[in-house]
Amino acid sequence: MADDIFTDPQQWGFETRAIRAGQHHDASSGAVVTPISLATTFVQEEPGKHRGYEYSRTGNPTRSALQDCLASLEGAGHGLAFGSGMAAEDTLLRTLSPGDHIVLGNDAYGGTYRLISAVLAPSGVDWSAADLTDPDSLRAAMRPATKVVWAETPTNPLLTVIDLAATAEIAHAGGARFVVDNTFATPYLQQPLSQGADVVVHSTTKYCGGHSDVVGGFIATNDDGLAERLAYLQNAIGAIGSPFDNYLTLRGLKTLAVRMDRHCENAQAIVDLLVDHPAVSHVLYPGLSDHPGHEAAARQMSAFGGMVSFRVAAGRDAAMRVTTATKVFSLAESLGAVESLIEHPGVMTHASAAGSPLEVPDDLVRLSVGIESTQDLVDDVAQALDGL
Numbered sequence: 001m002a003d004d005i006f007t008d009p010q011q012w013g014f015e016t017r018a019i020r021a022g023q024h025h026d027a028s029s030g031a032v033v034t035p036i037s038l039a040t041t042f043v044q045e046e047p048g049k050h051r052g053y054e055y056s057r058t059g060n061p062t063r064s065a066l067q068d069c070l071a072s073l074e075g076a077g078h079g080l081a082f083g084s085g086m087a088a089e090d091t092l093l094r095t096l097s098p099g100d101h102i103v104l105g106n107d108a109y110g111g112t113y114r115l116i117s118a119v120l121a122p123s124g125v126d127w128s129a130a131d132l133t134d135p136d137s138l139r140a141a142m143r144p145a146t147k148v149v150w151a152e153t154p155t156n157p158l159l160t161v162i163d164l165a166a167t168a169e170i171a172h173a174g175g176a177r178f179v180v181d182n183t184f185a186t187p188y189l190q191q192p193l194s195q196g197a198d199v200v201v202h203s204t205t206k207y208c209g210g211h212s213d214v215v216g217g218f219i220a221t222n223d224d225g226l227a228e229r230l231a232y233l234q235n236a237i238g239a240i241g242s243p244f245d246n247y248l249t250l251r252g253l254k255t256l257a258v259r260m261d262r263h264c265e266n267a268q269a270i271v272d273l274l275v276d277h278p279a280v281s282h283v284l285y286p287g288l289s290d291h292p293g294h295e296a297a298a299r300q301m302s303a304f305g306g307m308v309s310f311r312v313a314a315g316r317d318a319a320m321r322v323t324t325a326t327k328v329f330s331l332a333e334s335l336g337a338v339e340s341l342i343e344h345p346g347v348m349t350h351a352s353a354a355g356s357p358l359e360v361p362d363d364l365v366r367l368s369v370g371i372e373s374t375q376d377l378v379d380d381v382a383q384a385l386d387g388l
């Protein structure tokens with residue numbers, strides 16, 4: 001909203017904007033919390049003359065509050081909230097036409113790979129995978145028809161780091177938009193638009209919501225024309241979340257900064273354990289100085305996040321056993337919430353990438369380190385590995 005003083009990143013800090021941007025005290029009651037606006041339709045003074053809302057698929061006050069808040073956190077002029085991360089991605093990719101080409105990082109979220117390879121490709125959108133840590137691999141994958149370069153950083157589940165500014169430069173030189181899935185880092189740790197990205201997408205289901213109780217997605221951009229097209233597509237497709245979903249996500253954002261601080265702290269403690277453990281062959285965490293993307297991560301992120309992956313020296317079966325041997329870490333898909341989760345990507349989240357360029361090692365275990373007591377988490381992982 002134009003009259004919202006709290007959306008300006010020049011004037012207000014991240015935490016202030018997370019709690020205040022887009023969130024007006026209710027004019028009629030003075031309620032300090034954004035109401036859940038359930039109305040599907042809104043009165044008009046005369047035909048076509050209304051207060052900004054007509055029909056709730058097109059626009060909803062609770063959704064507007066979330067959009068203004070998260071757009072501000074990403075340093076974006078425009079934000080759109082969706083019913084899921086995949087709904088956001090699908091809506092964004094519907095700006096493409098048959099014959100257009102996408103370059104996708106070869107370590108992308110399995111669902112993104114599935115959407116592009118199994119849903120878009122059959123209707124004529126081309127794609128290829130590239131190693132986005134290697135500028136030559138990206139340059140070789142670019143075609144005259146390339147309209148989108150799609151990256152995650154850090155990636156899921158290998159925690160690979162992509163140099164945002166360098167990738168943006170190559171994408172732009174080829175006339176493509178640079179899209180960054182910022183789900184893992186969150187705007188608290190990394191703001192891709194300030195590093196040359198044109199579009200940021202989120203699964204707000206993860207850290208933004210933060211409590212494993214709401215599915216949602218988001219797109220942020222400073223491109224006015226694209227934002228207008230996306231709002232048109234969102235309304236045409238109907239890829240929205242409910243007002244209650246929007247409320248929960250907005251509620252989650254208020255504590256994003258303090259949660260991320262603790263996620264990062266706990267992840268570092270787990271990493272310290274893993275690097276010294278004989279049952280572990282590799283620890284994948286951008287905060288490690290020998291991580292190939294450490295320098296880029298240190299440059300473009302303010303801390304290294306709450307996701308940690310590692311490979312179990314004894315192989316696949318041992319990795320599977322670790323995932324059922326923890327007590328505090330629950331065996332489940334998803335990530336980014338207050339409770340710690342453990343999973344086997346090859347069998348669970350990334351099963352659909354088997355046999356593709358995006359296949360992950362079968363001895364890989366992924367941790368979403370939560371915000372429980374640090375020592376309890378360290379002890380839990382230690383006992384699971386000691387018992388192998």
Ligand SMILES: *Cc1c(COP(=O)(O)O)cnc(C)c1O
Pocket residue numbers: 084085086087109111112152156181183184202203204205206215216217
């Ligand atoms: C979960 C996830 C998505 C998909 O989001 P949904 O909310 O599950 O639809 C996309 N990208 C990344 C990196 C994710 O972790």
